[in-house]
Amino acid sequence: MDRQLFHGMLKDMLLARSFEERAAQEYSAGNIAGFLHLYPGEEAVAVGVIHAADQSDYIVSTYREHVHAMVRGVPPRAVMAELFGKLDGCSKGMGGSMHLFDRERRFMGGYAIVGETYPVAIGLGYAIAMQRLPEAVICFFGDGAVNQGTFHESLNMAALWKLPVLFVCENNHYQIGTEIHRHSAVSDVYQRACGYDIPAHKVNGMDVLEVHAKTGEALQRIREGTGPQLLEMETYRFRGHSVSDPGSYRPRVEVDAFRQRDPIKQAEREAQSLYPDAQQLSAVGADHIQLFSAHLQQQDLINEQEIVKLQQQVDSIVEDAVQFAQQSPQPDMQQAWDALNCNRADEVLI
Amino acid sequence: MVEQVTYYQALNRALDEAMAVDDTVFTLGEDVGLYGGSYRVTEGLYARYGAWRVRDTPISEGSFTGLGVGAALIGMRPVVEIMTVNFALLALDAIINMAAKIPFMSGGQFPMPLVVRMPGGVAKQLAAQHSQRLEHTLMNVAGIRIAVPSTPQDAYWQLQQAIRSNEPIVLLEHELLYFSKAELDTVQPAIPMHRAVVRRSGSDITLISYSRTAILAQQAAQQLAEQGIDAEVIDLRSLRPIDWQTCIDSVNKTHHVLIIEEDSVYAGAGAEIAAQLAERCFYILDAPVARHGGLDMPTPYNGQLEALSIPTLDSIAQAASKVLEGEAE
Ligand SMILES: Cc1ncc(C[n+]2csc(CCOP(=O)(O)OP(=O)(O)O)c2C)c(N)n1
Ligand SMILES: [Mg+2]
Numbered sequence: 001m002d003r004q005l006f007h008g009m010l011k012d013m014l015l016a017r018s019f020e021e022r023a024a025q026e027y028s029a030g031n032i033a034g035f036l037h038l039y040p041g042e043e044a045v046a047v048g049v050i051h052a053a054d055q056s057d058y059i060v061s062t063y064r065e066h067v068h069a070m071v072r073g074v075p076p077r078a079v080m081a082e083l084f085g086k087l088d089g090c091s092k093g094m095g096g097s098m099h100l101f102d103r104e105r106r107f108m109g110g111y112a113i114v115g116e117t118y119p120v121a122i123g124l125g126y127a128i129a130m131q132r133l134p135e136a137v138i139c140f141f142g143d144g145a146v147n148q149g150t151f152h153e154s155l156n157m158a159a160l161w162k163l164p165v166l167f168v169c170e171n172n173h174y175q176i177g178t179e180i181h182r183h184s185a186v187s188d189v190y191q192r193a194c195g196y197d198i199p200a201h202k203v204n205g206m207d208v209l210e211v212h213a214k215t216g217e218a219l220q221r222i223r224e225g226t227g228p229q230l231l232e233m234e235t236y237r238f239r240g241h242s243v244s245d246p247g248s249y250r251p252r253v254e255v256d257a258f259r260q261r262d263p264i265k266q267a268e269r270e271a272q273s274l275y276p277d278a279q280q281l282s283a284v285g286a287d288h289i290q291l292f293s294a295h296l297q298q299q300d301l302i303n304e305q306e307i308v309k310l311q312q313q314v315d316s317i318v319e320d321a322v323q324f325a326q327q328s329p330q331p332d333m334q335q336a337w338d339a340l341n342c343n344r345a346d347e348v349l350i
Numbered sequence: 351m352v353e354q355v356t357y358y359q360a361l362n363r364a365l366d367e368a369m370a371v372d373d374t375v376f377t378l379g380e381d382v383g384l385y386g387g388s389y390r391v392t393e394g395l396y397a398r399y400g401a402w403r404v405r406d407t408p409i410s411e412g413s414f415t416g417l418g419v420g421a422a423l424i425g426m427r428p429v430v431e432i433m434t435v436n437f438a439l440l441a442l443d444a445i446i447n448m449a450a451k452i453p454f455m456s457g458g459q460f461p462m463p464l465v466v467r468m469p470g471g472v473a474k475q476l477a478a479q480h481s482q483r484l485e486h487t488l489m490n491v492a493g494i495r496i497a498v499p500s501t502p503q504d505a506y507w508q509l510q511q512a513i514r515s516n517e518p519i520v521l522l523e524h525e526l527l528y529f530s531k532a533e534l535d536t537v538q539p540a541i542p543m544h545r546a547v548v549r550r551s552g553s554d555i556t557l558i559s560y561s562r563t564a565i566l567a568q569q570a571a572q573q574l575a576e577q578g579i580d581a582e583v584i585d586l587r588s589l590r591p592i593d594w595q596t597c598i599d600s601v602n603k604t605h606h607v608l609i610i611e612e613d614s615v616y617a618g619a620g621a622e623i624a625a626q627l628a629e630r631c632f633y634i635l636d637a638p639v640a641r642h643g644g645l646d647m648p649t650p651y652n653g654q655l656e657a658l659s660i661p662t663l664d665s666i667a668q669a670a671s672k673v674l675e676g677e678a679e
Binding site: 033034035085086091093094095096097098099111112113114115144145147148149175176177178182183184249330331332333336337340 | 380381384385388406407408409410411412413436437439440474475476477478479480647648650651652653654655658659
């Protein structure tokens with residue numbers, strides 16, 4: 001594992017957690033309104049997947065997409081400002097939490113009608129394939145979203161025309177209050193892909209390294225021109241469906257069990273376990289010291305101080321984002337009309 | 351018996367009573383069961399009637415609304431809950447192509463005792479995909495009926511009437527009305543489902559509205575009264591059919607009309623009302639029929655812009671004064 005990549009992913013996961021917890025606070029403080037769907041618990045999915053993608057790949061996401069946007073490179077300032085409904089938000093305050101867009105970074109939107117990400121993604125994929133470009137599309141969706149007709153329609157077309165689309169299911173086991181066994185006849189989402197002959201795998205979505213590796217392999221095959229792939233990421237949301245949902249329909253033991261598998265703690269443990277403590281070092285015989293430090297240099301990914309430093313960094317990024325959002329101006333009505341009419345510049349209509 | 355209840359409780363009561371006396375009544379939709387409904391309309395019913403009659407569905411609006419159509423064909427009385435009208439766009443095939451057409455296309459062989467309930471409207475910063483209204487789309491569909499209750503009493507009556515009817519009926523509820531409280535009388539006999547009601551009588555101008563804006567219109571009328579304008583307020587309660595006689599009787603008194611809707615006025619519900627009243631009341635009007643409604647744009651997320659995009663108490667009162675001053679919008 002590449003040290004820099006690992007640090008990048010851990011930092012993004014910490015940022016994700018910190019950003020979302022702060023967004024919840026800002027919601028309570030009245031600075032954010034509407035529906036706010038948060039991502040704690042699911043960080044390893046967006047982070048692992050998007051880090052495995054190229055900058056030239058497109059991302060299509062749902063209403064639970066703050067983290068996807070930030071990992072893709074949308075500045076936390078622009079995301080927070082959008083949650084505040086301000087002019088410097090990535091959608092100029094017109095879209096809000098559920099509708100983040102950033103054309104330049106190929107972040108093709110947050111969609112709030114369940115099942116919309118698939119057709120948008122295959123449209124992008126069609127345009128890419130038609131032009132024989134080396135790019136791919138990553139299409140996110142929830143476990144509840146696979147029962148929408150568009151899932152089946154889009155998978156069929158994607159497979160039929162070998163479109164370069166990676167379908168990524170964020171299976172957090174719930175469709176708001178309805179548990180997956182009560183909404184799906186087949187609860188292994190990846191199995192559904194076989195009806196369209198699309199290669200598909202189940203991935204431990206709490207393990208960022210596994211997510212990253214499996215995504216990399218899938219994208220590799222997509223770039224070889226073999227058509228779409230599907231990955232089912234098994235994950236869990238620690239909070240309710242949105243900030244207004246207490247999530248009380250979920251058994252306490254279930255929530256606790258998944259909290260034990262917190263993807264951030266898991267990534268930290270994984271990294272630290274490779275970094276020997278003083279006792280372990282002294283236990284190593286003199287002959288081995290040289291060998292061992294060479295090995296260490298390759299393997300040591302992170303130590304505790306570095307994690308503390310990363311945490312401090314992300315906390316100040318989040319604080320800065322909030323300050324920025326607070327100071328950003330409100331959009332005015334003319335700007336709303338401009339957004340509506342943005343595509344009619346030179347046309348004579350009447 | 352008269353009680354103070356919320357709008358969602360009134361709907362709950364109506365559904366519960368209908369289910370208790372008629373085994374063919376069942377409800378289905380996302381999170382209506384175990385969760386008790388997104389707006390609590392089906393609270394407690396899952397425990398009382400079980401999973402077959404209070405069915406939690408997958409996110410498959412097109413097909414579960416179609417399921418309602420199928421079940422209605424052979425005598426069931428399904429009450430489909432679509433979480434919000436925004437998602438009903440995926441169920442329009444079932445509503446428009448199936449429910450509205452089958453009784454007609456079959457030469458009148460089949461009943462269609464289907465109820466489709468859903469809230470719509472601008473709530474609080476839910477953004478463009480979650481703030482829509484569907485009345486304009488459905489009003490143009492022959493073969494369905496549309497009720498738009500604004501009070502707990504109407505919600506109770508109209509849901510019960512809809513369940514008993516053999517025609518397909520869409521109940522458009524409003525997201526901001528669910529927790530509003532008012533009197534519910536469960537003993538008093540219901541007025542006909544599609545009759546309009548004069549909520550306030552007055553002699554200067556007729557304010558015609560429905561759903562949440564009907565409530566705003568009543569408040570605006572009070573404000574107008576302070577300015578010496580005596581407004582009559584009509585709550586249509588229904589958009590298909592519309593009770594024209596109640597409107598005409600009012601215009602006969604006031605000679606001025608302002609139609610208020612939350613939706614964009616461009617080809618909105620008010621367009622039909624204005625056209626009909628212009629045709630029917632031309633010679634008794636002292637000013638052109640006026641409309642006041644939402645801006646012709648998707649709803650912005652930003653809170654200030656959102657508030658400016660739909661009618662408010664003040665904007666309604668202003669629009670009414672303008673009609674009387676002869677300078678309509
Ligand atoms: C077509 C449609 N129906 C219903 C909803 C309301 N709704 C929003 S999110 C959601 C649950 C989605 O669950 P899932 O796909 O598993 O995603 P998760 O929220 O768990 O990430 C529902 C029913 C919607 N937004 N769109
Ligand atoms: Mg889910």
